[in-house]
Amino acid sequence: MVDEQLRARDVVAERVLEAMARVPREIFVPEHLRRHAYEDAALPIGFGQTISQPYMVARIVETLGVDGGDRVLDVGTGSGYQAAVLAELAGEVVSIERLPELAERARACLAAAGYERVELHVGDGTLGVPERAPYDAIGVAAAAPELPEALYAQLRPGGRLVIPVGGRFGQRLELIVRSPEGPAVVRSVQCRFVPLVGEQGFGE
């Protein structure tokens, strides 16, 4: 997975490649799909949601430029896989999922894989987790129509936010840096994520 899907494309950060080599993705995939755990694809995890394609996880995490001292917010816990990769790289990981059933399952998977340090919340992640702000980095694994203001507001000055922005059926991954002049936006690859459903996301 790491060599063929990540290194062979354009993921270059050694720390990210090593982190992704360490996290057992099969633990985060439903049992009947385990044999597909290292394929180049998103996989269904129930409730109409997916565990992201490994390449998109690598893109988000590499773009975030996570450091060992960082406090990171992961929006859209889903399976918990991206939270686990972030836990390999960051000082603290806070993760929020809107569907309680998925959050419960992610909690069990994270514990089984040894990442019980990840702090899980259930709620509308478009509003962030203000009580734990500010964050050095925020990664969003679901698509938003535009930059959710509450997330930007919870960044530390100089903090980074990576989020797929666009329509329901296709987006560009954006890196937004909190700067004194306001949001500095860099657009990256074309992507397709499940919608971020919430107050500052898409409607139900």
Ligand code: SAH
């Ligand atoms: N990072 C996940 C990807 C899961 S897909 C993984 O590695 O498996 C995106 C997830 O975002 C879904 O589980 C979906 O339920 C969740 N989601 C959608 N809107 C949300 C919101 N407003 N707040 C929190 N989670 C949300």
